[in-house]
Amino acid sequence: MAKLTPMMQQYFEIKENYQQCILFFRLGDFYEMFFEDAVLASKELEITLTGKEWGQPERAPMCGVPFHSADGYIARLVERGYKVAICEQVEDPKFTKGIVKRDVVRVITPGTVMDSTVLDERKNNYILCVYGSTSGYGIATCDVTTGEFQTTEFESVQAATKILDEIARVSPAEVVCNEAFLSHPLAKEIEKKFHYYLNDMDGRLFDVQTAKDTLVKHFGVKSLDGYGLKKKNLATSASGALLWYLLETQKNELNHINTIKYYTSADFMMLDVSTRRNLELTETMREKSRKGSLLGVLDETKTAMGARLLRKWVEQPLLTLDAINDRLGGVEELVSDLFLREEIKEILNTMYDFERIMSRIVYQTASAKDLVSLKQSITHLPSLQNCLGRCNSPYLKDLFAKLDPLENIHDLIATAIVDEPPFTVREGKMIREGYHDELDTYLKAKQEGATWVAKLEEEEKEKTGIKNLKIRMNKVFGYYIEVTKSNVGEVPERYIRKQTLANCERYITPELNDLAELILGAEEKIVALEYNLFSDIRNAVGAEVERIQYAAYMVAIVDALQSLATVAESMNYVKPIVDTGDVISIVGGRHPVVEKVMDTQFIPNDTFLDAEQTRLAIITGPNMAGKSTYMRQTALIVLLAQMGSFVPAESAHIGIVDRIFTRVGASDDLSAGQSTFMVEMTEVANILNNATSKSLLILDEIGRGTSTFDGLSIAWAVVEHVADVKQIGAKTLFATHYHELSELEGKLSGVKNYCVAVQEQGEDIIFLRKIMRGGADHSYGVQVAKLAGLPYKVIRRSNQILKKLNEADITKKTKKLAMESKEQQEEVAMQMDMFSVKESQLVDEILKLDVMAMTPIEALQAIFELQKKAKGL
DSSP, X not given: OOOOOHHHHHHHHHHTTOTTEEEEEEETTEEEEEHHHHHHHHHHHTOOOEEEOSSSSSOEEEEEEEGGGXXXXXXXXXXXXXXXXXXXXXXXXXXXXXXOOEEEEEEXXXXXXXXXTTSOTTSOOOEEEEEXXXXXXXXXXXXXXXXXXXXXXXXXXXXXXXXXXXXXXXXXXXXXXXXXXXXXXXXXXXXXXXXOOOEEEOGGGGOHHHHHHHHHHHHTOSOSGGGTOTTOHHHHHHHHHHHHHHHHHHOSOOTTOOOXXXXXXXXXXXXXXXXXXXXXXXXXXXXXXXXXXXXXXXXXXXXXXXXXXXXXXXXXXXXXXHHHHHHHHHHHHHHHOHHHHHHHHHHHTTOOOHHHHHHHHHHTOOOHHHHHHXXXXXXXXXXXXXXXXXXXXXXXXXXXXXOOOOHHHHHHHHHHBOSSOOSOSSSOOOBOTTSOHHHHHHHHHHHHHHHHHHHHHHHHHHHHOOTTOEEEEETTTEEEEEEEGGGGXXXXXXXXXXEEOSSEEEEEOHHHHHHHHHHHTHHHHHHHHHHHHHHHHHHHHHTTHHHHHHHHHHHHHHHHHHHHHHHHHHHTOBOOEEESSSOEEEEEEOOHHHHHHOSSOOXXXXXXXXXXXXXXXXXXXOTTSSHHHHHHHHHHHHHHHHTTOOBSSSEEEEEOOSBEEEEOOOOOBGGGTBOHXXXXXHHHHHHHHHOOTTOEEEEESTTTTSOHHHHHHHHHHHHHHHHOTTTOOOEEEEEESOGGGGGGBTTBTTEEEEEEEEEEETTEEEEEEEEEESOOSSOOHHHHHHHHTOOHHHHHHHHHHHHHHHHTOSHHHHHHHHHHXXXXXXXXXHHHHHHHHHHHHHHHHHHHOOGGGOOHHHHHHHHHHXXXXXXXX
């Protein structure tokens, strides 16, 4: 085999450590790729594949892209899920003999992209780490573009669905995990459900002590207790491993990741995957578009920071009453004061995304233009502070007190950086005149050098009396004084001979040497000095990262609040009453999205649910009548209220719910081998196993994926289970075509019938879109089919068949079964009460035992007696 060239030896040594990456190898003005990387990149980027002799027996496949336009190519590769390792020259070729040293300066992955032209500025770009073990799971998420770092853990191995829910909420760009987790069925489900490729890491990185050491060192603390991670080993393992991954790939200290937040399911309302999808919170089900989603309606933010925060509010409704009412108070004041709101919006319009600018500053990739954008963003912070100072609501007054105007940072940038700097930082023309004396001298030398030389020439003519004395310059000698042979005798002793020619002599003087050095080196010195000064300024701003990040967060809160206020005012939303009770009472409720897109007036509806007489509303009526819209709007109004927003209604009283569950529609999951009905039953099982009496359930057409009797049986049993306070007792809207279920009102406690009003005109129907008390006696399916355009013959035959089937109606049997259900429920309740009494007596006996005073024999005898009584329960 031919001997490798030194260049290729260097390439292979570096590539050996980055096997999973496409290596961008810097050669002059290009990033080159070789062998498999070149073949892959040429295909993905549609660039020419060439070859070159590098000491190999065969030509090495090779392709490249210009370094100044590489960002776009890198972005395309990362968007397709590849990792790109950037290999740069880490030595100056001017001062290096032989081959220039190179090394990887950063690895760019889908979850660590910093390029603002690639990222959606209104959405966070998260990387998520899952640590799976026999005792549970740890999760950590980070957005390196903003520095946000969060973690949580689920101790039960039954918490797999919670992992899926978190991934659905976070929607990360990249997922990493420990090696052992890859073999877990949940890993396969994540890959199938969300189409992720899981990158595994060495299991040793998840060792809890190793993870602690990584976190403690990075945050500069002695313990993690202050971050809420005491005894949270699963979360610590995930967090430490993720931070190690980021440090290893970014080759940066990541000072903007300066804290970590531990959160639990008690902090926010948990929303599962299907609920997020069914309610279309941030994107529509079909087009995956933001337009047509709840967020699309609510987002009137003026800054990228505010847009990202508003998305989080939508995805994480609150459970704490004080926090909800704080936001509502802030929104209320902004709704009522149009002039204040418009003034705030005008200020926010001037602000760039300085949260992400700070990340580039810490990465030392920020340009002078980024610093100017930061300056312009914080220029009006004092004005925003003044606006907040005029507010009366506690939340806005608190923001006023906490908002840092960052005046010293503004002044530094304004004093140092010109208003219109170039895009690059290696060309000079960035630093403002008057900021640095030495730089001003070089700039003056560059601008006035010719004048200085002419002035010196005149001075030398006057001193020496040589009238034809000239100061000239060439590339070999630089500046020199030229005197003709006839005047050599008048040359003073301070002149130093430099060169003798036929007709003249050339001299230098110390003064001319100093002037020449100043003038000739000015351009190069200006560029070098400006870059050093800019780096110092950038580092000085970077040292204030925590202050600037917090100010960005304050701005984001103000922006999110004004967005909610703007929508509330324009769409006629009202402030809901939110408390910890068990009542959901909505008068004149409207669907926020449907109302926005409708050309005609939306028909409002009331909703009332409580924990007593109206726990479960059975809603009957035909398709297209508006049942699904009505139920979704109820869920969205509750969610809006708990995120601290006004709601589309005449009035609303919302008792806080712990979770919202929805089962609306279904489709085949062919990749998992599941039919529509199986998907439906899986979602129902999740709801029945996790809902509590404080939950809100939206159940639509349970049991429609199977035969009529099977479906009715399942729907019936689900209603009984959900309505039973000893099982769940959750507030529920239950839409169904099984109008036979309306027989359950009066038979099951807490069940009430509602239907969608329909006006019949002969064989036709008109949907009135109004929910009213009472049940529908039939489903109007044939009429709906007629509206859909089925042929007349089919409609006529359907009516004939329907008439005969109605003669064998199961309603009579249904009534009988309903009565039996009532009797059975009462019998079970009585048995449960008896059981509860006996169970309580047994617990009392156990509590009375003085275990510490008993001998072993006495303890065994007591256990024996208790066991006998337990068997008798």
